[in-house]
Amino acid sequence: MDLDLTPRERELAAKARAFCDQVLLPREIETDEHGELPQARRAAMIQAVIDWGFAGVNHAKQDGGRGFTTLEQIVIEEQLGRATNGLWTCVWRPPVSLKFGTEAQKRDYLLPSNQGRRRGCFAITESGAGSDPRQVRTRAEFRNNQWYLSGEKWFVTSYNASDYIIVHAHVDGDPDKPTLFLVDKPSPGIVHLRSPRFMHNYAFDHAELRLEEVPVPPERMLGEIGQGxxxxxxxxxxxxxxxxxxxxxxxxxxxxxxxxxxxxxxxxxxxxxxxxxxxxxxxxxxxxxxxxxxxxxxxxxxxxxxxxxxxxxxxxxxxxxxxxxxxxxxxxxxxxxxxxxxxxxxxxxxxxxxxxxxxxxxxxxxxxxxxxxxxxxxxxxxxxxxxxx
Ligand SMILES: Cc1cc2nc3c(=O)[nH]c(=O)nc-3n(C[C@H](O)[C@H](O)[C@H](O)COP(=O)(O)OP(=O)(O)OC[C@H]3O[C@@H](n4cnc5c(N)ncnc54)[C@H](O)[C@@H]3O)c2cc1C
CATH class of the missing domain: 1.20.140.10 (Butyryl-CoA Dehydrogenase, subunit A, domain 3)
Structure with missing residues (x-):
C-alpha cells in the first residue's frame, strides 16, 4: 500500500496554498463586508486563476481542462478551502455534466468555460422541491420546433457570475422525464426575482428566478429526455x-x-x-x-x-x-x-x-x-x- 503523495501532488498542493494565501485571503475581509466579491475585483480574479494554471481544474485536457487526477484535484481544493466567504468558488469548476454534451455543446459551453470565458450555474431547487427533486414544477414543452421552459428556481448559486444556466425541468410536467437544458443569459423570459442574504457572505449570489416561457433551441437540450x-x-x-x-x-x-x-x-x-x-x-x-x-x-x-x-x-x-x-x-x-x-x-x-x-x-x-x-x-x-x- 503506497500512501505517499507524488512530488507532483505535493507541488500542486504547495501552489494551491500559495494561490490561496496570495490571491484569495487578501480579498476575504472586503468580501465579508461587501457581502460578495466586489464587481471591480472579478475580472482580475478570473485572470489570476488562469495565470496560476487553475482554469478547467476538473476537466480533461481534450476538453480544454487541466487533466488533473481526482487526488490532484483534492489536494488543490483542500488548500482553497482555507479561504473564507466561499472565495474558493473563484476557482470555478465547469459543470461535469457538460462532458456528456454533444461536440457543439462542448465547443460552445465546456471549452470556453474551461478557458474562463464563460461560467455556468445550476438550477434544480424550487420552493417545493429541495431534497425531493421529483417535486420540481418547472416544465419543458416542445412547440414550433423549440422548447419552452416555465417555472421558478431557488438558490441558484453564482447566478450573477454566470452567463448560462443549466436548468433541470420535467418534460411535459412528467417527473419521469427530468431533463437538463442549457439556457443562455440573457434570454427572453428569464426574470431575476431577488438574491436574498444568507448566513455566510459568499463570493457570488444565490438567486431566485422565474422562467416565463423561456425559448430554448432543441440543440441546447443536454443529454436525452429523462436523463436529468x-x-x-x-x-x-x-x-x-x-x-x-x-x-x-x-x-x-x-x-x-x-x-x-x-x-x-x-x-x-x-x-x-x-x-x-x-x-x-x-x-x-x-x-x-x-x-x-x-x-x-x-x-x-x-x-x-x-x-x-x-x-x-x-x-x-x-x-x-x-x-x-x-x-x-x-x-x-x-x-x-x-x-x-x-x-x-x-x-x-x-x-x-x-x-x-x-x-x-x-x-x-x-x-x-x-x-x-x-x-x-x-x-x-x-x-x-x-x-x-
Ligand atoms: C446557500 C445555498 C446555495 C445553494 N445552491 C444551489 C444551487 O446552486 N442550485 C440548486 O439547485 N440548489 C441549490 N441549493 C439548494 C440545496 O441543494 C437545498 O437547500 C438542499 O438540497 C435541501 O433542500 P431544502 O432546503 O428544500 O430542504 P428540505 O428538503 O425541505 O429539507 C428540510 C429538512 O428536512 C430533512 N429531510 C428532507 N427529506 C428527508 C428525508 N427523506 N429523510 C430525512 N430527512 C429529510 C432535511 O434533511 C432537512 O433537515 C442551495 C442551498 C443553499 C442554502
Missing part, C-alpha cells in the same frame, strides 16, 4: 468530494489558528494550552482531521484507480457527511479556544464558523447522505464501509 438525474449523479460525486476537501481545509486552518493562540495566550500565569481542557480540545480537533483526511485521500486514490461508479457514489456520501460535520465540530472548538476573539468577524474562525454550516445542507443534506449510506448498506452489506478494498 443520470447526468447529475457524476456531478454529485464530484461536488461531494469537493465539499469534503473544502471543509477539511477549513478545519485545518481553524485548528492552526487555535493551536497558535493556545500557545501565545496566557491566563492565570501560563499559556492556555497548559490547561488540559484546552489541550484536549486541540487533541480532538487534530484526530478528527486525521480521520477525515485519511478517508478523503483514500477515496480519491481509489477513484483514480477506477473505482466502480456506484461504489464511488456510496463513498462520496460518507465523505461529505463526515467531513462537513467534522469541520462543524472542529471549528466550533476553535471559536471556543479563541474566546471573545473567536467571535469577532475580523477573525477567520468566526467566518469559517458561519461558512461551514451550509455544507451540511447543500448538495444533499446530512440526513439525505445518511439515507444514501443506509440504502447502500442494505443493498451491498456493511462491508462496503467496514471492509478494505
Amino acid at each position: 438525474f443520470e447526468l447529475t449523479k457524476d456531478w454529485f460525486v464530484e461536488t461531494r468530494l469537493q465539499i469534503a476537501a473544502h471543509t477539511l481545509g477549513a478545519a485545518i486552518r481553524a485548528t492552526e489558528i487555535a493551536n497558535d493562540y493556545a500557545t501565545t495566550r496566557e491566563q492565570f500565569g501560563k499559556p492556555i494550552r497548559d490547561f488540559q481542557a484546552v489541550e484536549f480540545m486541540l487533541a480532538d480537533m487534530a484526530v478528527e482531521i486525521f480521520a477525515g483526511k485519511s478517508m478523503l485521500y483514500r477515496v480519491a486514490a481509489e477513484m483514480d484507480r477506477g473505482l466502480d461508479r456506484k461504489l464511488a457514489h456510496a463513498r462520496a456520501s460518507a465523505l461529505k457527511l463526515f467531513c462537513s460535520e467534522m469541520a462543524g465540530r472542529v471549528i466550533d472548538r476553535a471559536v471556543q479556544i479563541l474566546g471573545g476573539r473567536g467571535y469577532m468577524r475580523e477573525n477567520p474562525v468566526e467566518r469559517l464558523y458561519r461558512d461551514i454550516r451550509v455544507d451540511r445542507i447543500w448538495e444533499g443534506t446530512s440526513e439525505i447522505q445518511r439515507g444514501v449510506i443506509g440504502g447502500q448498506i442494505r443493498k451491498r452489506g456493511l462491508e462496503i464501509y467496514t471492509g478494505w478494498g
